Amino acid sequence: MTKKILIVTQSEGGGLRRHLTDLMDGLIEQNFEVVLAYNEEFGDAGFKRWLEIKKASQSLILYNVSEMKRSISPLDDFLAIKRLMQIIRDEQPDIVHTHSSKAGVVGRIAAKLVGHKRVFYTPHAYSFLSEEFSDKKKNMFVLIERLLSRWFTAKTFNVSESEMQAALSVKLDKPEKFEVIPNAVPILADFNYDFERKRLTSSDKFVVVNTARVTKQKNPDLFVDLANRVKQDMPDVEFVWIGQIDSEYKNFVNEQTSVVFKGEMQKTNALVGAADLYLSTSFFEGLSYSLLEAGSFGIPVFLSNVPGNIDFAQMYNGAELFNIDDSRTLQVEKLEAFINKLRNKENTQSEITADYDAMIDKIVDNYYGK
16 A cells, blocks of 8 residues: 655755655655655755656655745745645645744644644754744744644654754653654765866865855854964865855855855765865754765764764764864864874774664654554
8 A cells, every 4th residue: 555645845955955855765765655845946956956857757746835935924824834734635645744944833733733643843953943043032933843742743853862852951842752863865876086076176185175055054154264264374275165155145255265165066965075074163953964975975074063063973983073162263273183184194984873774764664653
């Protein structure tokens, strides 16, 4: 008997997109009939390429829910809930799985209102952890998450232990309502180092890379400042940032000279394998796919000591943490010491414990209460 699942998401970019596409690929491989309710306006280039392949193979049922937007809007949110209720009635899925905060709200409410009980949620970093919101808004997000978890959700999948502990610390629900299922990436076949290196840089310098959207959460200000200071001592080190640039950072990117911002590129999961070091300066993470991709190639990683990144460092022996609150001088000293250690070949073989097949199997087992 064919199993049907409804995936609900508002955004399809960056690490969230990677999780969604990997998850849906895994579910299709396990003979699920996958229904995707999404807002096509928010898909990045990688998602659109993936979608074209799926459309051609007719392995996906699609619903564009244009009313589902990131910002809070009583009218749009009401219309999104109404539309999702109709989709659930029409498709009669066995499972509803919502992803990220906005889809987690409207999707779980819609499922509850039509009486659907097998409803799951993956937050991909809770909104109340974000530095961009005021304390008042964060408290409101906590109350919403608490209500939805207790009355509208069968189980929440957290991508890291830190994310689950954040949920428990604000008493969203009972511990048994949460399970840590770390992100993981499948092994990349046919990797060509020389080809990817040429895509990454035209120089023979030591390359420090970040592959992420240029947004406040990822802390590009710190990345650029570190690059400025390191390049004064080490002019043969090149800093490269690959990823879509948010509008608020356009001027910032154009006015600086220490980092090569390449914008959005194809197959960044292969590009990272041609770097010498991955640098993450994020304020917080769920469990970054970019870090997992670096780990899958054995690329050393220097990363901020924040939720999500801490969990990654525990599963990857090629990672070194720095304190995001340390003085800039100390951060630079640590980064330069790490670079010198790598140049002197002092690092051991790096291995990561994340397993893609185990991630898919664990999610599916939870769908059916195994």
